[in-house]
Amino acid sequence: MTTEPSATQRCVAENADPERGGVLAEWLRGAWHDRRWIFAAIWLVFLIYPIASVVKSDHSLTAKIIGLVLLGLFALTYTVVCMMAMFGPEYAGPRPRRVGASLLGTLVVIVAALVPVLQQDVFGLAPYLMACAVFAVPNLFRDDESTRWRAGLVGYGLVILIVGSALVIPELVPGWSLDSGTVATLLVVGVVMPAMRAMQIRETQREELARRQRAIDERMAVVAERERVARDVHDVLGHSLTVLTVKSELAERLVDIDSERAKAELADMQRIARSALSEVRATVGGLRAPSLASELLAARTALSAAQIDPELPVDVEVVDEDMQPLFAWVLREAVTNVVRHSGAAHCRVVLERRRISVVDDGSGFTGSVGNGLRGLIDRVHDVGGRLDVGPGEPAGTRLVVTG
Secondary structure: OOOOOOHHHHHHHHOOOHHHOHHHHHHHHHHHHOHHHHHHHHHHHHHHHHHHHHHHOOOOHHHHHHHHHHHHHHHHHHHHHHHHHHOOOOOOOHHHHHHHHHHHHHHHHHHHHHHHHHHHHHHHHHHHHHHHHHHHHHHHHOOOHHHHHHHHHHHHHHHHHHHHHHHHHHHHOOOOOOOHHHHHHHHHHHHHHHHHHHHHHHHHHHHHHHHHHHHHHHHHHHHHHHHHHHHHHHHHHHHHHHHHHHHHHHHHHHOOOOHHHHHHHHHHHHHHHHHHHHHHHHHHHHHHOOOHHHHHHHHHHHHHHOOOEEEOOOOOOOOOHHHHHHHHHHHHHHHHHHHHHHOOOEEEEEEEOOEEEEEEOOOOOOOOOOHHHHHHHHHHHHOOOEEEEEEOOOOOEEEEEEO
C-alpha cells in the first residue's frame, strides 16, 4: 500500500540535513531517545531458548554459527522495529514507511531461514512477530481514522494467521510437535497483544481529547481576557471621554464670556485626561501580566509535551490575589527551566496563600543563574518577596518563592 506524502511530510523530507542522514536519521535519533521502546525490546531475553536450541542441536558447527548469526540479526531488526514503528515518533514521510515495511519483511525472511536450524522451535519467535503485527503494522498506515482502523484489522488478522500456523504446521510436518507450554504461550500472547493494543488506542484517544480540551480552555481564556479588557477600556474611556466632550464644549462657549472659568474647565479637562491615561496604562499592564490559571494550563501542556509527569494544583484561589501575578511569572520561568534543562521525569507545583514551590527530580541545580532566573529574582525582590533555589530531596531542583 502506498500513500501520497502530505505537504508537511514533503517539507520535512526536503529540509532534512543530508549530512546527518536526512529524515530517516532524524527519525531514528528521536526514536532512540524515546526510551519506551526498551519495554518491548527487553523481551528479547527470551531468545535464550532458541539460542540454546541451536547450541544443543545436532547440526554442524557451520550451521550453528549461521543460526546464531541469524538470531542476532533477528534481535537487532526487532529492536529497530520497536524504535521506529512500535514506540518511536510519528512517521515523517514515505521513505521511513518503506523502511519500516522492509524491516518487518526482513523479520519474516530471517524466521524462514531459521526453520532448517530450529525446526519446530522456530515457533518460539512467533510472539515477536505477533507483537510487530499488532503494534508495528498499523503504524505503517497512519493517514486517517478509517485507514488506521483497517490497518489494525490487518494486524489482528496476522496474529490469527501466526497462531493458526503454529498450531497446524507441526501437525503436518513429520517429526514436529509443540509442547503444551509453547501452545499455551502462543494462545496467551495472541489474546494479550490485541488487548494491549486496544488499551493503547483508548489511551491515545483520551490524550487527544484532553489535548483538544486544553486548547479549547486556552482559547476560552483568551476570549474571556479580551472581553475583560474590552469592558475595562469601555468603562475607563467611555465616561472620561464623555465628560471631556461636554467640558470642551462648555470651555468653547466660555472663552469669550468668562475666560477664567474657561481656563478652569481646561485645567479640569487635563486632570481628567491624565487620570484616564493612567487607568488605561493600568488596564494594559494587567493585560500583559500573566494569569496564574492560564499559566497552570500552559505548564501542564509544556511538561506533558516534554514527557515530564506534571503534578499541578487545580485551584488558584488559595493564593492571595495580590500574589497571583508574581506567582504566574514564577511558574512560567520555573517550568521553562524544568523543560529545557532538568531532564526530569516528574515536576510538582504547590500553591499556598503567599508561597509557591516548584520541585523536579532532574539533574539538579548547577548554581548558575541565567537571564530568566535573574529577572525572576528581580521581580520577587521588587515586591519584597524571597526566592530560594537549590537541590531537591533526594535529587533534582527545588525553587521556592515566598511573598
